[in-house]
Amino acid sequence: MQKLFQIYSKFCHYRSIIIITFLLFILLIILLIITIITTKTLFLSHSSTKINIISSTSTPSINESCYMSTTTALPISCGCPIKSNIKIINGQSSNQGAWPWMVSYGPKRIHVCGGALITSEYIITAAHCLHSNDKNNPIDITNIEIRIGITNLNDVTYENLFSIRKVILHNDFNPNTYKNDIALIRLDRSVIQSDTIQMLCLPRFTSYIYPRVNTTVIAIGWGHTIDPLIDSNSQISTQLQQTFLPILPIIKYNNNNTNLCFNQEIDSPNQQFCAGYENGLSDTCQADSGSPLMFFNEQHWELVGIVSYGIGCAQKMLPGVYTRVSAYIDWIHDRIRY
Template identity: 35%
Template sequence: MSALSLLRAALLLSLGFLGVSEAVAQCGTRQVSTRIMGGQDSQQGMWPWQVNIRSNDFSFCGGSLITSKWVISASHCFNRTNPPSFYTVYLGSYQLTGANGNEIPMAIQRFIVHPNYTSPEYGHDITLVELSSDVNFTNYIQPVCLPSAGVNFPTGLQCWVTGWGNIASNVSLRDPNTLQQVAVPLIGNQQCNSILQAPSPLGPSSFAILNDMLCAGYIDGGKDSCQGDSGGPLVCAAANQWYLVGVVSFGDGCGQPNRPGVYVRVTAYLDWIESYIPEASANVLNASFTGPFISLYNNNITTTAVPAPSNTTQTSGVTGSTTTTTIFVPDASTTVVASTFLCAWITLLLACL
């Protein structure tokens, strides 16, 4: 074999090891670098899988992009009697009433409400939304990963919920309607059911946490998803990627004591999701959530360092007081280095062909 052939083979083999087999975005990564997260306003591009779903009746919900053509949202955001044209998905949104050059509106080809859905309190509050065409990924439009079945979600794990809904019960988000974010701890189902039996200004709880549900929030309240956030993402980070752990479903008020938010447990629906979206399996990854952990009490927040990367139904805003926490957040620094390296290899390969 000639030296040129050997060089070609080495280049192609190295590209294969680096995963350059098709031009797709790596799920759960952000191209906008940020390492300090807290407060309420997010930064543009911080949550690139977040979408805004607007209806012809001027209501809206959230959703999460999981592939170039599919979004996950909540069933109670959709009326089965409405045609797909009744809804529009906006990707890359940041400020709903401000100028946003990164926003792209997309028509809906179809939406698939889970066949067992009747009401959020009875579960199955999940809907798949197919866009009219594939979307081009940008720094502000990226898919989120899905955790594989069997992944453990430890109590106290710090996760993030985002949306444009109310900032408190019956208090709308003010112009320019900047995408809100809040950190909340996960709560195990058994403990959450016990919490719901505790006294609350809202009275006794009338619902139970089922196996396809997930709780997140503070026992003493204060930070929560709220009306207008439904269908939006509850995401947790593992190593260098973000995972869609929950879908905003319902709650008893917003940020009330002993009434944490209730989310659809995404892992309970992986088979159903993949039956309609086989390509989504590429973004279903095994993950080990090892922190950071925060207190279940809003007035006693503690964090642990994130390990360094290995290389009331809520027609659902996010409500909460401002607390800034400095943590490691997966960003695009390693991606930029890798991209520069890949470009050099590709240029050399083309010169040899």
């Protein structure tokens, strides 16, 4: 009898262990299922992030924070002015540090063209600014001074000054039609990023329709604020200017094979686009060439256009023409040494 009692006691003991083990196993399975569901929910919340598109009926906020990206918790390395607030006709002056990738260049202390810093050593600009029609007399790049991190052209210090190590013009740049009006400048040294010196983001993909028609972009530059054809005494602006411009549709006329934005003809819609107003309300102008046209997308600024050419400044039915940067993403990456 005693032996049977011992056997029964052992059985009860082991049964308790088995029950406890089984309950712990069930609890572990429940915790695992909860973890999987939570992870999947977080993944889907990130993968379904919407792209912010700015339409012509809304103005992008220059106070948008680049550090509140919906796709990453880390600060974005380009297109984010630390001191953000927000040739330009009917524009407004920019605050110091608002556009820290903006570049001015030309002979010593003379502004000729603009550009944008896209890596620590490379600037993107318009090819026509550095092109010479006389192959026997090319532009002397040793006389060109690069100025980065300034808003006022008179506020230049040694830290803002750079020289050119190399210029890369697009091989197929056409000085007559301004097709492929794009160039890269390699600096003599890497920039040191600060509150006033940052890089501008490139578009993330190749596209021949980006930026889309009717979106609103921002143009910046030190160009003339009055059309020199109207006022011969017109001067460039010493203070960096900014203005909003809508992207315009391009109409193709097959009967004479022309592409028009209002009355402005362009050669290649895949590589060029127009931005401006039918009534000439605002526009880029002389000495704005090479300067960036920017679009606020996914919590950062992207370079979508390069100031290329126009007929006069802020003329009715004659908007400015810009190089479509998204058409040259491969060309840019193939030539930059990261």
